Amino acid sequence: MFNFISEVNCKTLLIRLIMNKFQKEALKKRLLKLATLRGTGAPADLAMRFEVSERSIKRIVRELRESGIEIRYSKSTGSYVTDNYFE
Numbered sequence: 001m002f003n004f005i006s007e008v009n010c011k012t013l014l015i016r017l018i019m020n021k022f023q024k025e026a027l028k029k030r031l032l033k034l035a036t037l038r039g040t041g042a043p044a045d046l047a048m049r050f051e052v053s054e055r056s057i058k059r060i061v062r063e064l065r066e067s068g069i070e071i072r073y074s075k076s077t078g079s080y081v082t083d084n085y086f087e
Helices: 002-036 043-050 054-066
Strands: 071-074 079-082
Touching: 002 043, 002 054, 002 079, 043 054, 054 071
Parallel strands: none
Antiparallel strands: 071 079
């Protein structure tokens, strides 16, 4: 019985990890789209919109930067921005 429960827990954990990877990629795409439109708002607002922590937003932005995408937070627009919108 214990082995069965352990196996089920391992499969459940694996499914959650896979779903989280897909969810993270979807969040990256949404964040980039909003940044292009200069409509992300502050990191805290974006976190609330995406239903994740503010730390997760900052981690996603860091990962985007590490992948070569130029994304910055603009204080004047109050949003993450990409391309020619840096200030």
